Amino acid sequence: MTGTINLSRRTFLGTAAAAFVVELRMTGSVAAQGTPQPQILNPFISIEQDGSVRLVAPAFDMGQGSHTSLAMILCDELGARWEDVRVEGPGINSAFIVPGVGEQATHGSFMVRSWHDPLRKAAASARIKLVRAAAARWQVPEASCTVADGRVVSGNNHAGFADLAADAAVFPDIEDPEVLGTRKLVGQPVARIDIPAKVDGRAMFGLDVRLPNMAYAAIRQAPVFGSALEGVDETSLSPDVLALVKLPDAVIAVADTFWKAKSALEDLDIRFSSSENDTATSADLRADRVANLDRGEFATPILSGDPLSILSAAQGSADKSVITAEYDTPYLAHMSMEPMNCTVHISGNRCEIWVPTQGLSATMQAAVTVTGFSEENIIIHPTMPGGGFGRKYETDFVVQAIRAAMAVDRPVQLIWTREQDVQHDFYRPAMTARMSAALSKDGKLEAFVMRKSGPSILEHTLGFPLIEGSDPIAWLGFGTQTGSAPGQLQQYDVADVAGEFAFTPTFVPVGYWRSVGASENGFFIESFIDELAHSAGTDPYEFRRNLLRSSPRALAVLEKAATEAKWGQSLPNGHFQGIALTDVVGSLVAQVIEISVPDGKLAVNRVTVAIDCGRAVNPDSVIAQMQGGIVMGLSAAINERIDIEDGRTTQSNFYDYEVAGLAATPEIDVHIIESGEALGGVGEAAIPAVAPALANAIFAATGKRIRSLPLLDHL
């Protein structure tokens, strides 16, 4: 299907019922005292006495619509009425550990694709239990019962879910229930359940948690990475401060209000130690990466065939050419609109935490370590996050908030200023890559090698050793994740491929940034493929088509984007196009970006995108994620860069780390291809193709090949 583009004409299933389908506040308390308890059919489904159906969507909805999509899956298979459905997020429970991921977390665009099958099974099991209860009551065969619209029917007998729930709850879960695969909601654009509360101020984010007698905390962290707290001159300490908490690398002030806490900190004379990083700069860090590439010691996480021999044989051969290029990407900040924050209340040996988190299991582990309490005495209330993009998977701010709460007898909300957020991010790591390829005389790609030098996210965030000298996260988006062959280099038909890694550690904290390694690999690979096409004298679209002869699925995605964008047809005067194809998080995405460069200034006019994520559970959420992801991708490609000077981040707020605004947002035209293949991820899928499609368009317009980001540095 093709996503409808005319937003104003779109109608959504469920908008009429939007007043009924609500997202329950995630307060952690199950029901008020005295109210009848719901009948629990399994960890995902319980039925209230009033007939409403409580569904636990086992993910944190960061605005990507996963609660709605997961509830649609449950509702369809259960046979419930959408207007009876109440949705809530998960508490800590092993039932909610993401299948195949091993923890309770929201990342990797895993939510809908990982939960689709288990949720359908849970719903099928609950449905069969309701049928079993009805059949027993009416003394009819189970096979005579049908389930729809929240009722079980057999001949003249019928009963609502609420009526049957208590009987049904007694039956054990069905091991391998028959899944009906009902599709009433799934596949339709359904109005998101979280949206009504987001237009009138009711939505409660982490920063909006209010507890009786709550105090507020502000923090100042050592600006230079690796430096430690040396001392604080407390003679000028404001009397507003209830507690001054000293951490190894930071100071926290607690006061009645955030403004008092923040102002008190600003007035304090805080000394941090010198650090071995005191003079380090981004340029030094880049020089390290380049030197490591020059050193020539690589791990080889990806190898198929013998590309290195083909490349050396091609050197100097008359009927082959070797093309090489060096690419570079900068550190990037996440800049979620809601800064880091966490609210903690410690009383006795009990610790309650309210936090906008992507990592529930990680938060629990951190809390156990800091408090020394057992898991039963730690209660975590995940709140709605105001953006995450990978940053809110970390637990640094949780640990700090717990430390602050330990110092006073009140609940404490720790709030980072934007400056703290920008200067103490876990940045997307800067990377340098050397690309080389051999082309035959007739332009056939015979060997492809990418050598990448940079830090390891795995090593930095988890302290894991590298896996045979490399970090798999750094290779996301290189090979295919959609299970097709050939699949060493996306789905391109080239047998001799290598990916080599020169691990270059850094003191700069690095972490998961929307689409992670694929965000730079897309730029490296798809820009270089464009270079190869031009070297071969072939149109970049045709060059890719030739490489996709054995991958009909990827070819269809590429062709869809090109056709919709009118690739190769005459464009308005001064307009140029670039194309890119990526294969990440289990989805295929092709983009054509149309630009013009009036008076040497870059204007992005239009982005045409085709995505094949197998099937779209809620097509409008897929369209929204493509639109938003492309804006974030454009912002990063054109403008974003974190610089390190004197061992610290030089940027500090939106005025010196500028992100894209409304005026610069082009028309974004989204097309969804329903291939019916395995579900792919969506939340991160749009990002990796943006930078290369844009850089390729700039090459088409100006003849200038930009090999390092952000693009604005070169325009």
Place this chain on the structure above:
Amino acid sequence: MVELNVNGIAHSVDAAPETPLLWVLRENLGKTGTKFGCGAGVCGACTVHLDGEAVRSCQVPLADAEGAEIKTIEGLSSGNGDLTKLQQSWIDLQVPQCGYCQSGMIMAAAALLKATPKPTDDDIDAAMTNICRCGTYSRVRAAIHRAAGTE
């Protein structure tokens, strides 16, 4: 004590006169719909109306808000569950993603429509300088046009 009029209700607030209005709304008055994003007047997450004009409340000292009519997202509609046409367009076009910036977006858009009931794309470009990291801008534009009947 500073006297404030928020959404038509008078409040006496005990806070230093230089405290930004943003924090007073959020902490003293519990109006958490108004968000903190940058504290520097850049992102617009804290946008409220002061005598009908959109202002960034992180840049307004409490003392300057005394005597003014302050309107926050909670007071945009009558409060009986009926939404303004603008808020309804936001739902119709499913604008928000994470939603954090959207109170400020809607307050900025409401002020725009009051001053310019039939905005052009250029008007929207100029007025809507709020930041949305989720990138909901295409839908923000479409929802403003829808509310204004200028689709």
